[in-house]
Amino acid sequence: MSWINYTAIWKIVVFGLLAGAGLPAIFAGGxxxxxxxxxxxxxxxxxxxxxLVGGSMAGMIIAAICFLIVLAAIGWGIYEVYQIGHPAxxxxx
Amino acid sequence: xxxxxxLALVVITALGFDFTNGFHDTGNAMATSxxxxxxxxxxxxxxxGALNLVGAFLSLAVAATIASGLVNTKLVTLTVVAAxxxxxxxxxxxxxxxxxxxxxxHALIGGVxxxxxxxxxxxxxxxxxxxxxxxxxxxxxxxxxxxxxxxxTWMLYRISRSLTDGARRHGFRVGQIGSAxxxxxxxxxxxxxxxxxxxxxALIANGSQKAGSNAPFWVxxxxxxxxxxxxxxxxxxxxxTLGKGLVEIESPQGMAAESSSAAVILLSxxxxxxxxxxxxxxxxxxxxxxxxxxxxVRWSVAGRMATAWLFTLPAAAVVGAGAYALAHGIGGTxxxxxxxxxxxxxxxxxxxxxxxxxxxxxxxxxxxxERPEQSVPEPAAA
Numbered sequence: 001m002s003w004i005n006y007t008a009i010w011k012i013v014v015f016g017l018l019a020g021a022g023l024p025a026i027f028a029g030g031x032x033x034x035x036x037x038x039x040x041x042x043x044x045x046x047x048x049x050x051x052l053v054g055g056s057m058a059g060m061i062i063a064a065i066c067f068l069i070v071l072a073a074i075g076w077g078i079y080e081v082y083q084i085g086h087p088a089x090x091x092x093x
Numbered sequence: 094x095x096x097x098x099x100l101a102l103v104v105i106t107a108l109g110f111d112f113t114n115g116f117h118d119t120g121n122a123m124a125t126s127x128x129x130x131x132x133x134x135x136x137x138x139x140x141x142g143a144l145n146l147v148g149a150f151l152s153l154a155v156a157a158t159i160a161s162g163l164v165n166t167k168l169v170t171l172t173v174v175a176a177x178x179x180x181x182x183x184x185x186x187x188x189x190x191x192x193x194x195x196x197x198x199h200a201l202i203g204g205v206x207x208x209x210x211x212x213x214x215x216x217x218x219x220x221x222x223x224x225x226x227x228x229x230x231x232x233x234x235x236x237x238x239x240x241x242x243x244x245x246t247w248m249l250y251r252i253s254r255s256l257t258d259g260a261r262r263h264g265f266r267v268g269q270i271g272s273a274x275x276x277x278x279x280x281x282x283x284x285x286x287x288x289x290x291x292x293x294x295a296l297i298a299n300g301s302q303k304a305g306s307n308a309p310f311w312v313x314x315x316x317x318x319x320x321x322x323x324x325x326x327x328x329x330x331x332x333x334t335l336g337k338g339l340v341e342i343e344s345p346q347g348m349a350a351e352s353s354s355a356a357v358i359l360l361s362x363x364x365x366x367x368x369x370x371x372x373x374x375x376x377x378x379x380x381x382x383x384x385x386x387x388x389x390v391r392w393s394v395a396g397r398m399a400t401a402w403l404f405t406l407p408a409a410a411v412v413g414a415g416a417y418a419l420a421h422g423i424g425g426t427x428x429x430x431x432x433x434x435x436x437x438x439x440x441x442x443x444x445x446x447x448x449x450x451x452x453x454x455x456x457x458x459x460x461x462x463e464r465p466e467q468s469v470p471e472p473a474a475a
Contacts, residue, residue: 003225008364012357013237020238020356021245024268024348028252031264035256052260074275077359081152081282084363 019077023070030066033059096299099171099429103295106178106433108319111288113185114197115145115323118284120332121194121354121374122276125347128336131266132273134329141277142325148281149317152362153289153307163202163222166297168213172420174295175429176211179436180204180413184405186443192330192338192452193398196369199405201287202227207410208417230366231402235376238357242380245349250385253345265344272351277324279358280370285320287367289313329452335374337459338394340382349384350377372402 037056053060122144123137132140181197181204188195202223209217253261289308296302302309308316336342342350354370354377361368375398382390419435420428 016356020241020353024352025248028249
C-alpha cells in the first residue's frame with residue numbers, strides 16, 4: 001500500500017488546470033471577443049464604463065461559442081459527478 | 094428502548110454538526126463574491142444554501158468512505174459517535190468565533206478518531222487510511238488549488254487586458270457568480286455526505302442497519318436540509334476573513350479562485366479523497382494573490398489559519414476522547430445525555446461570547462485591519 005497515489009495527484013493537477021483555469025480562460029476569451037467592435041473604440045477612454053458589448057458580429061458569434069463551451073463543460077462535469085455518485089450496480093466497497 | 098433514545102440523540106447531534114458545517118463553510122463558496130460585490134451578501138448565502146441542498150443529492154460517493162475507511166466500524170458504538178460529534182462541533186464553533194476558516198471535515202474526523210481511540214485503543218484506527226486519504230491530501234490540496242488559481246488568475250488578466258476596468262469587472266462578476274455556484278454544489282456533494290456517513294455509522298452501530306449499506310433517504314434529506322440551512326445562516330466571521338483578510342480580491346481573481354476550488358473538490362471527491370473544502374478554498378484565494386502582479390497576500394493571516402489547521406485533527410480528537418471518557422465513566426444513556434448537555438452549555442457560551450463582537454451581513458465587507466475592533470484574543474494553542 002502506498003502512501004501517496006501519484007496517479008490521482010497527476011490527474012487532479014492536469015484536469016484541475018483544464019477545468020479550473022482553462023474554462024475561465026475560455027470565458028475570458030469570450031469576454032474579449034464580445035468587447036471587439038466599433039462601439040468600444042468610439043466610447044473613448046472612459047475607463048469606468050461598464051459597456052461590454054463592442055458590436056462586432058464576428059466577435060459576438062465567437063463569444064457565444066466560448067460561453068457555450070463553458071456551459072457544456074460544466075453540464076458534462078455535473079453529469080459525470082452524478083454518474084460516479086450513483087453507481088448503477090449495487091457496489092460494496 | 095433506551096438505545097433508540099440514544100440513537101435519536103446522536104442523529105440530532107449529527108444534524109447539529111451538519112448545520113455548523115454549513116455555516117462555517119459558506120465563505121468557501123461565497124466569500125469572494127461577497128467581497129467583490131458580485132452578489133449582495135444575503136442573496137449570496139441564500140443561493141449557496143439552495144445549491145448545497147441540490148449538491149447533497151447529486152452524489153452519494155463520499156458518504157460510505159468517511160467512516161468505514163478510517164476506523165474499525167465493528168468497535169464503534171453510539172457513545173463513540175456522540176462523543177466524536179461533540180468534539181467536532183466544539184472545534185467548529187471555536188474556530189468560527191475567531192473567524193478562522195478551519196476544516197469542518199477534519200473537526201469531524203478528529204472527533205470520531207479521538208473517541209474511537211478512547212474507546213478501543215490505537216489499533217482501532219486505520220492509520221494508513223487516515224494518512225493517505227486525509228492528512229496527505231490536506232497538505233497537498235491547498236498547494237494544487239493555489240497553483241491552478243494562480244495560473245487562472247494570470248491568464249484571465251492577460252486575456253482581458255484590453256478591456257476597460259469597468260467592462261472587466263462587469264464581465265467577470267457574471268463568471269464569478271457561476272463559478273461560486275459550482276463551489277456551493279461541490280460543497281453539498283462533499284460535505285453533506287460526511288454527516289450522512291456518520292449517521293449511517295450510528296445506524297449500523299445500533300443494529301438498525303446492515304454494515305455496508307447506503308444511507309437511507311430520510312438521512313440524505315435531513316442532512317441536505319441541515320447543511321443548507323446552516324449555509325443560509327452564514328458564517329459571517331469566516332466569510333470576512335476569506336473575502337477581505339487574505340487578499341484584496343477583484344472579480345477576475347474571484348472567478349479564478351472559485352473555478353479552481355470547484356474543479357479540485359469535484360475531481361478529488363471522484364478519487365475518494367474526503368478533502369477539506371476549506372483548505373482548497375483558502376489555497377485558491379492565496380493563489381489568486383500570487384497570480385496577479387502587485388497583489389499582496391497577507392501571510393500573517395494565512396499563517397494563523399495554517400496553525401489552526403494543524404491543530405484541528407488533534408484538538409477535536411482530544412475533545413472527542415474526553416467526551417467519550419466522561420460518557421463511558423457515567424455509563425449508559427445517562428452518560429450520553431450528560432455529554433450532550435455539556436455540549437449545549439459550551440455551544441451557548443460560545444454563542445454568547447460571539448454576541449460581544451458581531452459580524453453579520455452589514456459589516457462583513459468593512460475594510461480589513463490587522464487589529465479590527467472586533468478582534469478577539471488569539472486562541473490559545475487549542
